[in-house]
Amino acid sequence: IHPDRETLAGSGPLVIAIDNGWASASRWELRQKMVTALLDRAERDSRPVILLPTASPPNSALAPLSSAKAREVAASLMPLPFEPRRDKAAAALQRDLTDAGEYSIYWLSDGLDYGHAEGFAKTLGMLTTAAVNVMRPGDGESALALHGGVGKGGALSATITRAGGGPRSGTVVAYSSRNEILGRAGFKLDRGTLTATAEFDLPLEIRNQVARLEIAGETSAGAVHLLDSRSQWRRVGIVSGETRELAQPLLSPLYYVERALSPYAEIVASHEVNTAAAISQLLERNLSVLVLADIGKLVPGTLRRVEDWISRGGTLVRFAGPRLEKSGTGLLPIPLRQGGRTLGGSLSWSEPQPLAPFDDKSPFHGLLVSPEIKVNRQVLADPSAQINADIWARLKDGTPLVSATQRGNGRIVLFHITANSDWSNLPMSGLFVEMLRRIVERSLITPGRAEGAPTNGAPVHIRAQT
Known part of the structure; x- marks a missing residue:
């Protein structure tokens, strides 16, 4: 016209x-x-x-x-x-x-x-x-809308949407909060195609600095997406007291933890057999969360490194087990009684205990508790010790299932059961996934780095979701 x-x-x-x-x-x-x-x-x-x-x-x-x-x-x-x-x-x-x-x-x-x-x-x-x-706009000139989020395997991705039209291609640009360009990702729309996806290949440390995505050349509000903490990705290190190569997959202390968190975080595990070496190697990877499954007493040097990392904002998540039950004394929210409580033991229940509903101060508040989830064994708090920890989850009889405490800028969380199904069927449930997810979401994206610490650690195995 x-x-x-x-x-x-x-x-x-x-x-x-x-x-x-x-x-x-x-x-x-x-x-x-x-x-x-x-x-x-x-x-x-x-x-x-x-x-x-x-x-x-x-x-x-x-x-x-x-x-x-x-x-x-x-x-x-x-x-x-x-x-x-x-x-x-x-x-x-x-x-x-x-x-x-x-x-x-x-x-x-x-x-x-x-x-x-x-x-x-x-x-x-x-x-x-x-x-x-x-x-109306010409062929291939219709407005583009952008939505950013977490893509497959935790990659930062952007979805481009339009009402229709001819072939079109473009670029999505990732910016930091200081307006620095951190990455670019291309996209292509064929004739009649309504959506396309652009995925960014960025290291985790760079990816978590992205504050804004924009379609280059599209000067409209719809072509901009602002990112918040929900789109950021945490790195979670996992260590078990049991040798990974000897553990059967379904019985491994880390199997259910990996399955629960792999859709929501980058899971890293060391190949080191020595527990102290494995923990030290993982801490060099700028973790947000460190998971220790049935790890007993830590050697002094490793203990100091973990304590320092927690004080700078790290979140330590520990799971109970025979080793922790016998020799776990440090890095716990509450002092533990030597020897736990088990079905049929001296401090036993007459039947497996269900979970109590989460109270309104718990980060798990709002999650539904299935009556089918039962606990057969747990580690108990020392009744003679003063307890200043927060109790995030309890059994029906009131004893702690998950306890936590603040240490400096970080936090220590203890599950009073094993990370596998030996002591409870909780790790096999969807509730376990949501509980771990909320713990990870509460963690700092990047805890402060220790003075003089290296920026890159030794190579580790990154376990991808399958």
């Missing part, structure tokens, strides 16, 4: 309805040129003009403007970061314009429906006996 070369229909005012919502922003300069061309034609024909921005329809009555005044108003229009309010624009037209057949009508549409495009077009059609001129 070339409005500067066409004759305006009717003899009354020129009505220009212009979508100025988020989807109009990327082609706003072209829309301004269209409006200018229409105003030039109206000026030559001495026709008054009615401007109607659909994202910001006026509350006052629509009134014809001179071409000069209309140019001032048009120059002040800007795309707004929300969808057009065409229903309100239609109500304004029905309220103020009643002389059907006299108007020359142009609608500069953004090409999206929003559920009320047809009704708005009918309202415009009632004002003229001539056809309503609708200008």
Whole structure:
């Protein structure tokens, strides 16, 4: 359409309805040129003009403007970061314009429906006996919307969406909070394809600095996605007191932990057989969470390193087991009684204990507790010791199942059962997944680094989700 070369229909005012919502922003300069061309034609024909921005329809009555005044108003229009309010624009037209057949009508549409495009077009059609001129984006020029999040295997990904159109390609750019470019990822939309995905290949430390994703060249609110902590990825190190190569998969102390956390975190495990060496190696990987499954007493040097890491913001998650039951004394939320409680033992239950509902101060509050989850054995708090820890989960008889305490900027969490199904069927449940997920989500993304610590540790095995 070339409005500067066409004759305006009717003899009354020129009505220009212009979508100025988020989807109009990327082609706003072209829309301004269209409006200018229409105003030039109206000026030559001495026709008054009615401007109607659909994202910001006026509350006052629509009134014809001179071409000069209309140019001032048009120059002040800007795309707004929300969808057009065409229903309100239609109500304004029905309220103020009643002389059907006299108007020359142009609608500069953004090409999206929003559920009320047809009704708005009918309202415009009632004002003229001539056809309503609708200008839409060209093939392959429809608005793009962006949504960022966590993709397969924890990769940072972006989903690009459009209403339709021809082939199109582009680039999504990742920015830090300081507006630094951290990465780029391309995407391609074939004809008729409505969605595409762009995935970023970034190291975890860089990935977690991404604060904003943008489609390059798309200057609209819909082409920007701001990221929060939910999109950030934690690194979780896991160590077991049992040799991994000798453990059967379903009996391994770490099997259920890995399965529970692999969709939500990067799981790293050391190949070192020596527990102290394995822990030291993992701590060099800038962990958010360290999981120790049935680890007894730590050697002094390792103990100091873990304590320092916790004080700087690390989260230590420990699971009970025979080794911890016999010799676990340090890095616990509460002192433990030597020897635990087991079904049929000296401190026994007559039957396996179910879980009590989580109280409102627990981070697990709101999770549903299945009556089918039972505990056959647990480590107990020392009754003679003063307990200052938080109890996040209890059994029905009131004894702790999960305890926690703050240490410096970090936290120590203890599950009073094993990480596998030896003492309870909790690790086999969906509740276990959600409990671990909430613990990880509460952890710091990047605990402070010890002074003089290396930036890169020795190679470790990164266990991917299968």
